[in-house]
Amino acid sequence: MRSPSKKISVLAMLTAFAVIMGYIEALIPFYPGIPGIKPGLCNIVILGTLYMFSWKEAFLVSVVRILATGFLFGNAFSISYSMAGSVFAIFIMTVLLYSGRFGFVGISASGGAMHGIGQLLVAKAVMPALPFAGYAGILILSGTVTGAAVGLIVYEIMKRINGVGY
Amino acid sequence: MVRGKAVKQAVLFRKADMLILMFWGMAALILFLLSARGIGGDPSGACLVIISGNETVGRYELDKDQTIRIGEGNTCEIKEGSVRMVSADCPDKLCVKSHGISKPGESIVCLPNNVILKITGQKGDADIDAVSE
Amino acid sequence: MTVLLFLLLFSACFLSGCGAGESASGTGIYFDTVVDIKIYGDDPEELLRGCFDICRDMEKTLSAHDEESELYKLNHRSPDTHDIEVSHDLAECISMGLYYSEASDGAFDITVLPLRELWDFESEDPSVPAKEDIEEALEKVDYRRVHVDADTVVFDDPDTMIDLGGIAKGYISAKLKEYLVSKGCSSAIINLGGNVSTVGRKDGGSRWKVGIQKPYAERGTVFDTVEIENECVVSSGTYERYFTEDGREYHHILDTGTGYPVESGLWQASVIGEDDILCDALSTICIILGREASESLIEKEGWNADVLYIDQDLSPSWYGEKP
Structure with a gap:
């Protein structure tokens, strides 16, 4: 990145984009009856940021996004769930991306699965009687599937903007 | 921290991706089996x-x-x-x-x-x- | 990093705030009744606390057995007291009771307490009282000897005692509903010892599914299920309290004409409607009057309710439409 002001404006744009993704997600009537399962559109932006910058920028965009969408559409609980989920997701995606051995599908699917695990750990702390195993299975499965789809989208985007200077 | 150098070119899918997808699939399957056997919490959370x-x-x-x-x-x-x-x-x-x-x-x-x-x-x-x- | 810290601190200030999609439920025992309330929506915990505060107030007012309650004191007044000023809730509840006593021409009678105390279905070992005692108790039963003028209850007879058992739960659930709606709540279910009352739909989605207890079956066995929205379901039945003596069953719904348990051929009546007080009173009235007489009473008064009658061979019949 050449100039810091350009970096800041790009990151701001990405954050705004992530918030919009959260808004779109809130609009889509996608509620399979199990809390925690969602398309994870925001991860398009987070994985993109991770790819173009580093884990630090991805984390920053993620935190700002969670707070913004949390206050707009959610509550204290949804914020803490998302926070835990995204820390787990960014961690695994960073490791897999930096290893250089994985494509976007694998990276993003793992991010989706870990996002679910992170959320579930918070939920388990709040509700000790939560059926952990069954729930974890559902969230890992759904996170892997939606994550793989997100990986495909990120790949298509990155392929197109790769030559634009990042 | 410097970005991983190995990712200059965007890659969609590698052999390793298949393995990691299988890993998550297996993880979910094992958890379902555990849950069905009543291990790791009652499915209804009673x-x-x-x-x-x-x-x-x-x-x-x-x-x-x-x-x-x-x-x-x-x-x-x-x-x-x-x-x-x-x-x-x-x-x-x-x-x-x-x-x-x-x-x-x-x-x-x-x-x-x-x-x-x-x-x-x-x-x-x-x-x-x-x-x- | 500074920005990040600032954001985290900023968010901490808001973490106690409320949001959508929350729910809260609570269970307690008030006025000898298990109260179960579940509320969906914003700030459900606070609404739940408000509901249980109302229950506590109502317990002090309407409880029949609590010697500290207003109703108990009203019933155990000194013989030369003819009019007593009471709280608005008690006066309102008694005047509602008088309305249904009058409408049913005394079949449902809120002054039945002397007779009920004689039968004492709640005792460990209830038995059939002597005929003379029943006749003596019946003398004291007549709702026309009680009047309510604003918040003053006037008694014509020192022996008259008031039993709000057939209407108090309906009155309280109506109050709880009123409170919840006034606070902007759009989804809640209130269960007062089997009187189930609802606000809106379940979490804004489907209608509430309420089961109707099968008479004389194990508690929780469902005879039929109705789906309701904003309405309540109140069931009365001979199976709720009864004892057997000399091979005969004596249940707790008493005939104010004979002084003995009513024999209308019905085991149970479940009333569904939006007016909690009406449903509570009507469920008892239906058992007392039987199917035909209660149906014509509903028509005559223009009451808005559906009724499921279950007679002694467990065969059901509906007045109105099954919701």
């Missing part, structure tokens, strides 16, 4: 809540057998996932005569001593919300 004097005095998971004393007069027992009132000093003993409870929404009440044993947890979609009696 949990015993004890209310005495209109205050919640305790929460207990149903997978551990134990006997719990409630205040001065009542004793309940968790055995094989089912809860019963085993003794009470109330005059009618209706609570002791009640059947064991194990499913979310079920309860045993000792009116004279103001004690309620209640199973909480996720109800199925087809389940009723309340019973008019």
